[in-house]
Amino acid sequence: MSCRGSLTNKLGLLGLIILAVSSASQADPVLWEIQGLAFSDGASGTGFFILDLGLEKFWDWNVVISPGASGESLTGFDYTPQTSLAIAGPPGCTVEFVASHNASPSLCLNTKSKLVAGAAPAILGISHEDFGAGERFVATGALSDPRCSECAVPEPSSVNLAGLGFLGLFTLLAFVSWRPPIS
Numbered sequence: 001m002s003c004r005g006s007l008t009n010k011l012g013l014l015g016l017i018i019l020a021v022s023s024a025s026q027a028d029p030v031l032w033e034i035q036g037l038a039f040s041d042g043a044s045g046t047g048f049f050i051l052d053l054g055l056e057k058f059w060d061w062n063v064v065i066s067p068g069a070s071g072e073s074l075t076g077f078d079y080t081p082q083t084s085l086a087i088a089g090p091p092g093c094t095v096e097f098v099a100s101h102n103a104s105p106s107l108c109l110n111t112k113s114k115l116v117a118g119a120a121p122a123i124l125g126i127s128h129e130d131f132g133a134g135e136r137f138v139a140t141g142a143l144s145d146p147r148c149s150e151c152a153v154p155e156p157s158s159v160n161l162a163g164l165g166f167l168g169l170f171t172l173l174a175f176v177s178w179r180p181p182i183s
Contacts, residue, residue, distance in 0.1 A: 037141035042069025
């Protein structure tokens with residue numbers, strides 16, 4: 001093997017390492033605001049939660065659900081870190097808030113699309129709040145990432161693009177320096 005071929009292989013390996021390391025980026029926590037949440041019994045909801053999408057960890061939340069207006073016995077509840085637990089992706093829910101001191105109330109929000117920074121997924125009608133006395137379903141609502149009102153698909157990072165450029169360059173160098181064996 002020539003010195004040039006050995007150098008090309010080493011540079012190609014370096015390019016692959018740069019690309020692999022740059023792809024393992026860490027997600028930032030996203031503030032999700034609850035927009036226009038209304039329930040089948042006339043109750044409404046407002047609030048927010050901060051979720052680190054990469055770690056599936058909640059940093060903070062405050063979701064306030066009002067009592068129902070239709071005369072049912074379903075009361076309101078304030079889901080906060082002091083009164084509830086927040087769970088990302090439990091079976092049947094995109095996010096769920098479960099009362100920690102009173103086992104009855106829980107709020108399950110299902111979204112039409114995956115939670116991705118910059119998105120504004122609709123909250124589906126299968127979303128619901130459960131109480132020991134019954135449950136109510138979401139009529140309308142959405143989540144929004146207020147940092148971005150018109151976000152497009154996120155652009156690749158500069159490091160990823162540089163890694164792809166180096167990979168292409170090293171592939172070209174390896175192709176040019178390749179010679180068939182002499183028979």
